[in-house]
Amino acid sequence: xxxxxxxxxTLMEAVRHHQAGCLDxxxxxxxxxxxxxxxxxxxxxxxxxxxxxxxxxxxARQLITKAIAVNxxxxxxxxxxxxxxxxxxxxxxxxxxxxxxxxxxxxYPEAHNNLGNALQILGRPDEAVPCYRQAIALRPDYxxxxxxxxRARRTLGDxxxxxxxxxxxxxLQPRYxxxxxxxxxALGELGRPDDAEARYRQARDVNPRDPDVGAALAALWERASxxxxxLRQAESVLADTPDHLRAAVIAARCERRLGRPEAGRQRLQxxxxxxxxxxxxxxxxxxxxxxxxxxxxxxxxxxxxxxxNRLIMGTPQAKRYDCDxxxxxxxxxxxxxxxxxxxxxxxxxxxxxxxPAFLIGFxxxxxxxxxxxxxxxxxxxxxxxxxxxxxxRGHVEERFGAYPAVLATMTADDVAAAREVYFTEAAKxxxxxxxxxxxxxxxxxxxxxxxxxxxFPEAPILLALRHPCDVVLSGFMQAFxxxxxxxxxxxxxxxxxxxxxxxxxxxxxxxxLPLRTLSVRYEDLVADFAAETRRILxxxxxxxxxxxxxxxxxxxxxxxxTPSYHQVVQPIYxxxxxRWHNYxxxxxxxxxxxxxxxxAFGYTTDDTPA
Numbered sequence: 001x002x003x004x005x006x007x008x009x010t011l012m013e014a015v016r017h018h019q020a021g022c023l024d025x026x027x028x029x030x031x032x033x034x035x036x037x038x039x040x041x042x043x044x045x046x047x048x049x050x051x052x053x054x055x056x057x058x059x060a061r062q063l064i065t066k067a068i069a070v071n072x073x074x075x076x077x078x079x080x081x082x083x084x085x086x087x088x089x090x091x092x093x094x095x096x097x098x099x100x101x102x103x104x105x106x107x108y109p110e111a112h113n114n115l116g117n118a119l120q121i122l123g124r125p126d127e128a129v130p131c132y133r134q135a136i137a138l139r140p141d142y143x144x145x146x147x148x149x150x151r152a153r154r155t156l157g158d159x160x161x162x163x164x165x166x167x168x169x170x171x172l173q174p175r176y177x178x179x180x181x182x183x184x185x186a187l188g189e190l191g192r193p194d195d196a197e198a199r200y201r202q203a204r205d206v207n208p209r210d211p212d213v214g215a216a217l218a219a220l221w222e223r224a225s226x227x228x229x230x231l232r233q234a235e236s237v238l239a240d241t242p243d244h245l246r247a248a249v250i251a252a253r254c255e256r257r258l259g260r261p262e263a264g265r266q267r268l269q270x271x272x273x274x275x276x277x278x279x280x281x282x283x284x285x286x287x288x289x290x291x292x293x294x295x296x297x298x299x300x301x302x303x304x305x306x307x308x309n310r311l312i313m314g315t316p317q318a319k320r321y322d323c324d325x326x327x328x329x330x331x332x333x334x335x336x337x338x339x340x341x342x343x344x345x346x347x348x349x350x351x352x353x354x355x356p357a358f359l360i361g362f363x364x365x366x367x368x369x370x371x372x373x374x375x376x377x378x379x380x381x382x383x384x385x386x387x388x389x390x391x392x393r394g395h396v397e398e399r400f401g402a403y404p405a406v407l408a409t410m411t412a413d414d415v416a417a418a419r420e421v422y423f424t425e426a427a428k429x430x431x432x433x434x435x436x437x438x439x440x441x442x443x444x445x446x447x448x449x450x451x452x453x454x455x456f457p458e459a460p461i462l463l464a465l466r467h468p469c470d471v472v473l474s475g476f477m478q479a480f481x482x483x484x485x486x487x488x489x490x491x492x493x494x495x496x497x498x499x500x501x502x503x504x505x506x507x508x509x510x511x512x513l514p515l516r517t518l519s520v521r522y523e524d525l526v527a528d529f530a531a532e533t534r535r536i537l538x539x540x541x542x543x544x545x546x547x548x549x550x551x552x553x554x555x556x557x558x559x560x561x562t563p564s565y566h567q568v569v570q571p572i573y574x575x576x577x578x579r580w581h582n583y584x585x586x587x588x589x590x591x592x593x594x595x596x597x598x599x600a601f602g603y604t605t606d607d608t609p610a
Contacts, residue, residue: 049080116131116132123317163190181213184198184200184216264291292304331501332404358460375439467523521602
């Protein structure tokens with residue numbers, strides 16, 4: 001047996017102190033080793049890890065890089081260098097380090113997990129998913145990898161699987177505060193606020209002073225319009241963590257909604273944003289914009305909204321989308337749908353049950369208000385902004401041929417199969433989608449009115465309208481999550497261009513297709529709510545029910561995923577009508593884009609609708 005050298009003994013003693021959390025003693029001993037052996041790779045690497053744990057990531061990178069220069073073949077060195085690079089906001093080089101670690105040791109679960117984290121930061125959650133799955137395959141009890149897989153699935157929109165992942169992480173590690181908070185977030189997005197609150201409280205039982213959990217609870221109460229509770233909770237976080245951005249923004253939002261916008265502005269003005277990431281700065285910018293708008297400082301408000309959009313559009317999450325993909329699809333549909341082509345279609349296939357209805361329009365046209373009003377009626381069930389038609393379209397393309405060309409040749413069996421896909425998907429959100437009138441509320445389903453006609457020729461379609469300028473302004477002012485549609489809202493001009501394109505396609509459909517449509521203008525609804533609601537119910541063949549008058553109370557019982565969540569729980573108000581006039585100077589360049597829709601839908605650019 002070979003005896004250990006004094007240097008090896010010193011290194012082992014340093015590691016023991018390091019593992020015990022005694023960083024000062026570990027650092028002293030690592031430096032003692034390096035004093036006599038400055039190229040000792042293990043000491044360089046581990047001193048770099050200690051330095052990273054102390055928060056000096058620049059120095060940590062130098063030390064671990066020196067260790068790799070001495071020994072390039074240790075996977076742990078590359079993995080830990082990647083971790084340091086992530087801390088330095090250098091996700092792409094970090095990913096390269098994790099890949100190098102995996103090339104040296106493919107069975108390294110931490111490196112798979114860390115590579116997934118880097119890919120998530122780079123806006124590539126679809127590529128992160130297999131990394132986390134591999135980490136879990138190598139170590140099934142790896143709670144962090146389960147939680148990170150949940151984060152990726154949530155980013156990709158699969159909230160049910162995200163919840164499963166978080167629950168698995170918590171079952172493995174019941175005191176895992178971040179996983180409990182993230183589970184609460186996902187449950188909230190699924191429309192289960194009570195379950196979300198229970199998870200937040202469970203996390204607080206583990207760590208009562210965790211600021212992220214406290215801020216999440218404040219945000220939950222703000223969304224539920226429990227504004228005083230939300231404000232108190234946010235302020236309790238700020239008392240311990242004065243620079244907590246989410247708590248500060250939620251507090252400011254509560255102040256604004258409680259009628260104290262100036263107090264909210266003062267809160268936000270105290271924030272130091274220069275070292276925050278783009279998402280955090282955008283979060284603050286949108287709220288400051290809303291506050292300035294409420295205060296009548298419209299030039300400042302516009303600047304804040306523009307800055308928020310600029311920041312979001314520059315994130316990896318936004319850049320992963322092709323900005324031209326959806327406009328190209330709309331152009332294709334516009335060109336394909338002609339009278340001659342429609343004449344070549346196989347005969348329509350009548351639906352022998354009660355077809356679903358479709359609530360369409362353009363985002364920010366008042367569709368969420370209509371959704372809440374109609375869902376309050378006992379004879380109606382609504383599904384709010386779920387991709388039912390997207391799923392059907394994908395099925396049609398996969399099974400029958402390229403879309404939209406395949407619409408012309410679909411057989412009765414093809415249509416029946418597509419309908420089953422639709423109702424199977426709808427059953428994920430309502431108990432029995434064939435019981436009573438189902439209303440599928442998704443504004444941009446206007447783009448696929450041809451598919452609606454093919455699936456359900458008799459389907460009633462409710463078209464929500466609002467002054468095009470107000471629609472465009474409101475879309476520009478929202479903090480949408482990036483996706484193929486929402487990346488069109490980056491500037492006022494791009495929002496106007498997208499609105500004009502979508503609504504031009506809709507008018508083209510309306511001219512060509514025998515659609516059963518009722519148009520409802522937001523301005524008319526807020527001017528005479530009862531009369532307009534009665535007209536809508538008559539269109540659906542349903543009797544009047546006073547429950548629709550209490551839609552705001554009904555809305556408080558539902559989880560509303562759109563930016564209108566705080567508006568539809570209030571009584572009808574008209575302050576949003578004509579709001580665009582406050583920004584008239586900014587609208588001058590885009591009015592020509594909107595004039596065709598303004599005229600077609602009966603509006604003017606005067607102070608009141610025509």
